[in-house]
Amino acid sequence: xxxxxxxxxxxxxxxxxxxxxxxxxxxxxxxxxxxxxxxxxxxxxxxxxxxxxxxxxxxxxxxxxxxxxxxxxxxxxxxxxxxxxxxxxxxxxxxxxxxxxxxxxxxxxxxxxxxxxxxxxxxxxxxxxxxxxxxxxxxxxxxxxxxxxxxxxxxxxxxxxxxxxxxxxxxxxxxxxxxxxxxxxxxxxxxxxxxxxxxxxxxxxxxxxxxxxxxxxxxxxxxxxxxxxxxxxxxxxxxxxxxxxxxxxxxxxxxxxxxxxxxxxxxxxxxxxxxxxxxxxxxxxxxxxxxxxxxxxxxxxxxxxxxxxxxxxxxxxxxxxxxxxxxxxxxxxxxxxxxxxxxxxxxxxxxxxxxxxxxxxxxxxxxxxxxxxxxxxxxxxxxxxxx
Numbered sequence: 001x002x003x004x005x006x007x008x009x010x011x012x013x014x015x016x017x018x019x020x021x022x023x024x025x026x027x028x029x030x031x032x033x034x035x036x037x038x039x040x041x042x043x044x045x046x047x048x049x050x051x052x053x054x055x056x057x058x059x060x061x062x063x064x065x066x067x068x069x070x071x072x073x074x075x076x077x078x079x080x081x082x083x084x085x086x087x088x089x090x091x092x093x094x095x096x097x098x099x100x101x102x103x104x105x106x107x108x109x110x111x112x113x114x115x116x117x118x119x120x121x122x123x124x125x126x127x128x129x130x131x132x133x134x135x136x137x138x139x140x141x142x143x144x145x146x147x148x149x150x151x152x153x154x155x156x157x158x159x160x161x162x163x164x165x166x167x168x169x170x171x172x173x174x175x176x177x178x179x180x181x182x183x184x185x186x187x188x189x190x191x192x193x194x195x196x197x198x199x200x201x202x203x204x205x206x207x208x209x210x211x212x213x214x215x216x217x218x219x220x221x222x223x224x225x226x227x228x229x230x231x232x233x234x235x236x237x238x239x240x241x242x243x244x245x246x247x248x249x250x251x252x253x254x255x256x257x258x259x260x261x262x263x264x265x266x267x268x269x270x271x272x273x274x275x276x277x278x279x280x281x282x283x284x285x286x287x288x289x290x291x292x293x294x295x296x297x298x299x300x301x302x303x304x305x306x307x308x309x310x311x312x313x314x315x316x317x318x319x320x321x322x323x324x325x326x327x328x329x330x331x332x333x334x335x336x337x338x339x340x341x342x343x344x345x346x347x348x349x350x351x352x353x354x355x356x357x358x359x360x361x362x363x364x365x366x367x368x369x370x371x372x373x374x375x376x377x378x379x380x381x382x383x384x385x386x387x
Contacts, residue, residue, distance in 0.1 A: 012376060014325040017189040017196075018366040020258040026250035038243025042250040046200075049256045053168075054175040056183075056202040058209045060216055061249060062242045065164045065186030065199035069097035071242055072160055072182045072201065074215050075208055076131060078103040084160075085125050086134040087117040088334040088345070089352045094136055094162050095333055095343060105343035106130070107334040109351050113290040114138065115359075118351070119147040123155070125346035132158040135180065140192075140300035141291050142171035145179045158182070163202075167193055168263045169298040177202040187252055192266060192300055193259050195252035198244050215239040262366060266299035269368050273302045276377040280304075285384045302362050304380070309357035311384075316360060318383035324376050327361050 030042055043061050050059035062068045078084070080102030086094055088107035095105040108121045115138045122133060133152055135143040145159075152159045159180030163169075166176035167185050177183030182205070187198035201216075203209055213223045219239025224230045244252075255262070280286045286304040291297050306312045312328065319326040332352050333339035362376055 011323045011325060012363050012368075012372055013365070014327055014361070014363050015190050016365040016367060017194055018262070020254050020262075022254040022257070023251045026254050027247055030246040030250040033246070036246050038245060038249075040246040040249070042246050042253045043244070045253050046249050046256060049253075050200055050202065053259075054178045054202055056178045056204055057206045058203040058212070060201045060203070060212060060242075061244050061252075062199045062201055062216070063244045063248070064197050065162075065184050065188065066093040066097065067242045068184035068199045068201040069093055069162065070100060070240075071212065071215055072184060073097045073101045073103065074238060074240075075182065075212055076158065078131065081129055082131045083127060083129045084132050084134055085122055085130060085346075086162075087136055087138075087352070088332040088339070088349055089115060089138070089330060089356055090136045090162065090333065091164065091330060092333065092336075092338070093164075094134060095339065099338075099342045103131075104129075105333065105339070107332075107339065107343055107345045107349065107352075109347070109349040110138075110355065111144075112351055112355070114141050114143075114292065114295075115355060116141065116143040117148075119144045119151070121346070122148070123151055126155055126157070130155075130157060132160050134160045134162055136162040136164075137166040137169065137176050139289065139303070140165045140167075140169040140176070140298040141289070142166070142169065142176055142295045144292075145171045145174075149179070152180075160184075161202075164188075164199075165191065165298075165300040167191070167298065168259060169300075170296045172294050173296075178204045181205040182208060187255075192262055192298055193252070193255045195244070195248045195255065198248055198252055211237065216242045263298055265366055266364070269364055269366075269373065270297075270299035270302055272370060272373045273362065273364070273377070276373060277304065277380075280381060280384065286380075299364070302364050304360050304362065305355060305358040306360060306384075307358070312358050312360055315380065315383045319360075319376075319379055322379050322382075324379050325363060326376075328359055329361065330356065332356050 078101040161180045161183035163177035164186035183202040187195040219237045222233040225233035334345040
């Protein structure tokens with residue numbers, strides 16, 4: 001490894017949470033309103049925004065995307081032995097939410113191009129215990145939803161969208177998270193639009209709305225009480241406390257107001273990366289992300305694929321040793337201790353095993369300038385021996 005120069009001493013972080021500038025003002029308003037628990041004025045604004053932008057029948061803020069997925073598992077009445085088909089290449093919450101209810105994740109392989117679930121592998125994984133297919137939209141690039149929806153309708157299965165990375169992205173013009181019956185999005189600080197921690201349940205089928213509101217409010221009919229439909233509220237169903245506070249919602253509202261600008265600026269950074277790395281791809285040193293023509297992505301992340309695991313490890317060591325904080329993910333769930341314990345794998349997953357060992361995520365955050373991107377790209381080129 002070559003000695004660090006002065007430029008290398010200033011680290012380029014993997015992520016830097018972005019504030020639009022009005023968050024403190026709205027948090028102050030929430031405090032002044034003297035309503036800091038959930039479902040106050042700012043939560044309602046966020047619900048309305050989500051419903052308008054995603055065309056969901058109903059949007060309900062939660063304290064995380066994980067919580068939204070858990071709420072979906074409750075809504076579906078998942079019980080011991082019920083199977084849910086999903087990719088192995090995803091974050092643990094996709095599986096955990098259903099395992100908590102006794103469900104069994106069934107892991108299938110991913111596509112070579114998008115790293116999304118391989119729709120051609122799903123049908124043979126279906127059994128009499130299958131309840132749903134989970135489409136995880138990796139990097140804000142949509143799964144092949146037409147094929148998944150057709151299969152689900154034919155086999156009478158639900159389609160759940162883990163759109164944690166998918167806000168402001170679409171498939172054939174349809175916003176991610178609202179193409180299946182139920183969807184979940186994330187506002188974690190590593191996402192595009194953030195509230196530190198936070199998420200939302202998106203409901204596209206109206207028959208789920210009333211019960212979702214009850215389960216989200218600890219299993220009570222508090223919503224009906226607030227609307228004057230009952231003279232007292234009480235425990236009527238299983239549930240838990242999934243509401244975020246008004247402080248969180250106020251922060252999120254500031255971000256929603258700037259969501260279009262945030263998306264434009266992230267796309268500009270993503271495009272700079274994509275153009276700058278074209279030469280390394282032409283020379284066979286990396287593979288860049290692939291976005292199908294029917295998908296509009298949101299620049300959630302920029303990654304490259306190296307030749308193999310050994311090279312990925314060497315590249316990560318070099319980048320981080322020269323002040324570029326790059327990372328990898330995920331350890332495939334089917335090969336993890338909990339995945340082997342709680343789930344089952346449908347056949348071999350060669351693409352998952354191969355691509356998960358080669359992926360490098362590069363820094364991408366609002367405020368990155370051309371000089372940051374040039375340094376990341378040049379350092380990557382040095383790591384690969386391509387300069």
